[in-house]
Amino acid sequence: MSEQRFVQVEVVRYLPENKTPEKDEPFSQFFEVPYTESTSILDALQYIKEELDSSLSFRWSCRMAICGSCGFMVNGTPKLGCKDFLRNYPNGVRIAPLAHFTVERDLMVNMEEFLVHLEAVQPFLVEEQQAKAQGVQKYTETYQQTPAQLAKYKQFSNCINCGLCYAACPQFGLNPEFIGPGALALAHRYNLDSRDHGKAQRMKVLNGHNGVWSCTFVGFCSDVCPKKVDPAAAVNQGKVESAKSMLIQMFKGNS
Amino acid sequence: MSRFKGLHLEPLWWGLFSAGGVCFAVFLPAVLLVFAVLAPLGVIHLNMNALATAAGSIWGLLFVGAVICLPAFHAAHRIRHGLHDLKLGGGLWSVVLCYGAAALISASALWGWLALTSWF
Amino acid sequence: MAYKAPMKRSWWLQHAAFRRYMLREATVLPLVFALCCLLAGLWSLQTSAQFHAWQQFMAQPWVVAFNLLALVGALYHALTFFQLFPRVMPIRLGEKQVPAALMVVAQWLGVVAVLLAMLWLATSGVLGAWQ
Numbered sequence: 001m002s003e004q005r006f007v008q009v010e011v012v013r014y015l016p017e018n019k020t021p022e023k024d025e026p027f028s029q030f031f032e033v034p035y036t037e038s039t040s041i042l043d044a045l046q047y048i049k050e051e052l053d054s055s056l057s058f059r060w061s062c063r064m065a066i067c068g069s070c071g072f073m074v075n076g077t078p079k080l081g082c083k084d085f086l087r088n089y090p091n092g093v094r095i096a097p098l099a100h101f102t103v104e105r106d107l108m109v110n111m112e113e114f115l116v117h118l119e120a121v122q123p124f125l126v127e128e129q130q131a132k133a134q135g136v137q138k139y140t141e142t143y144q145q146t147p148a149q150l151a152k153y154k155q156f157s158n159c160i161n162c163g164l165c166y167a168a169c170p171q172f173g174l175n176p177e178f179i180g181p182g183a184l185a186l187a188h189r190y191n192l193d194s195r196d197h198g199k200a201q202r203m204k205v206l207n208g209h210n211g212v213w214s215c216t217f218v219g220f221c222s223d224v225c226p227k228k229v230d231p232a233a234a235v236n237q238g239k240v241e242s243a244k245s246m247l248i249q250m251f252k253g254n255s
Numbered sequence: 256m257s258r259f260k261g262l263h264l265e266p267l268w269w270g271l272f273s274a275g276g277v278c279f280a281v282f283l284p285a286v287l288l289v290f291a292v293l294a295p296l297g298v299i300h301l302n303m304n305a306l307a308t309a310a311g312s313i314w315g316l317l318f319v320g321a322v323i324c325l326p327a328f329h330a331a332h333r334i335r336h337g338l339h340d341l342k343l344g345g346g347l348w349s350v351v352l353c354y355g356a357a358a359l360i361s362a363s364a365l366w367g368w369l370a371l372t373s374w375f
Numbered sequence: 376m377a378y379k380a381p382m383k384r385s386w387w388l389q390h391a392a393f394r395r396y397m398l399r400e401a402t403v404l405p406l407v408f409a410l411c412c413l414l415a416g417l418w419s420l421q422t423s424a425q426f427h428a429w430q431q432f433m434a435q436p437w438v439v440a441f442n443l444l445a446l447v448g449a450l451y452h453a454l455t456f457f458q459l460f461p462r463v464m465p466i467r468l469g470e471k472q473v474p475a476a477l478m479v480v481a482q483w484l485g486v487v488a489v490l491l492a493m494l495w496l497a498t499s500g501v502l503g504a505w506q
């Protein structure tokens with residue numbers, strides 16, 4: 001066991017029931033939390049909830065950086081609570097809800113604001129029209145894919161839908177209609193997949209002003225992504241694709 | 256007119272921005288060092304006649320395109336998005352203003368080149 | 376029943392990553408100044424009187440200072456742009472991707488090559504000479 005120390009943890013809270021006509025704002029609460037080398041931000045929140053103030057609300061599930069539900073702003077940077085540690089903040093830490101989202105209560109934000117954009121890009125393999133027309137619901141044969149075909153999209157397929165990139169994206173903050181890094185990265189991932197047939201549908205979303213063209217390559221989304229998806233690269237590769245798609249539409253018409 | 260439905264000029268602006276970005280990064284350091292720093296500081300003496308002849312050639316046209324026109328559109332694109340970032344605009348009037356100014360600078364540069372060519 | 380924080384105009388001051396982004400975007404401000412200087416130089420090649428006037432204008436300390444700023448801006452822009460390029464246009468050979476670092480180095484070699492060529496043109500007597 002490593003030595004136990006204490007650190008001050010500031011938690012930005014919001015309680016909708018405390019709303020008055022004059023005031024409807026988050027407030028800060030401070031806690032002294034003991035920690036060791038292995039105390040994560042999420043552990044700290046759980047300590048607070050169990051030992052200091054049971055009214056604190058936050059989301060979590062897997063504790064191993066795979067469910068994507070424990071995203072918070074940690075000292076102003078979007079982080080997964082279970083993947084970041086108190087030992088990184090010996091001088092105190094401030095935990096706030098993910099930026100650019102609507103706060104529902106304490107550290108819980110309305111993820112719907114990200115999920116509607118995710119849904120819009122059809123983040124799944126779209127089967128061949130032909131197969132559908134023939135009434136075939138599912139392919140019975142397994143899809144075949146060469147390692148080279150897999151390599152094309154593999155990097156972009158590790159997304160866990162945590163929304164950290166949205167909290168890192170000022171363009172999403174300025175314009176909530178922007179489809180945003182995570183969803184655009186997944187759109188790109190499926191567009192690059194040799195088994196997919198949904199690119200034409202997705203390009204309609206990507207081509208719009210709220211699609212890839214709202215991005216200014218701030219790049220912070222890729223810095224904060226816990227799965228190294230590099231959404232900024234995906235979005236900007238999407239610009240090349242979008243430019244091609246619009247040129248083709250101009251000369252050949254819309255199919 | 257489904258052929259033109261949903262089309263807009265963003266790909267054009269982005270293409271010019273990208274090409275201008277390459278030129279800004281690759282050519283501008285050298286050009287600025289020679290013409291805007293070393294020559295004014297008196298380290299290098301420029302020969303006006305040789306410059307005028309070179310500028311009036313096809314190389315001069317390439318220079319104008321790569322060193323003035325494309326970087327101007329690069330700058331226009333960033334300023335337009337910067338206005339949006341600072342919540343000062345970014346909409347239609349910024350588009351007209353920014354790319355319009357870049358077009359003006361480009362037209363002036365091309366005309367300036369034409370005026371140096373032997374056909375003028 | 377929910378709270379949405381306003382996006383303040385000063386959002387970019389709140390995080391170092393955003394300040395770096397704004398610095399990158401701002402490199403075009405001295406660039407615009409430098410472009411106007413170069414444009415004036417192009418027009419001044421009409422007569423030697425105009426060319427001398429342009430040279431005098433360019434030699435003023437504040438003009439040199441702004442152009443130096445533009446030069447530094449161009450180098451900072453290059454630093455950021457070269458890193459973005461391999462991500463936007465990755466070169467893929469089968470399963471492997473050309474390493475980004477290699478593409479960054481290649482681009483800097485391009486800058487050096489252009490610099491040497493320009494210096495040679497300006498100092499070997501083709502367009503000018505060492506003072």
Ligand code: SF4
Pocket residue numbers: 158159160161162163164165166181182185221224225226227228229230231
């Ligand atoms: S791209 Fe990265 S940061 Fe964005 S939602 Fe997916 S895993 Fe999270």
Ligand code: FES
Pocket residue numbers: 060061062063064065066067068069070071080081082083
């Ligand atoms: S709890 Fe699942 S990602 Fe942190």
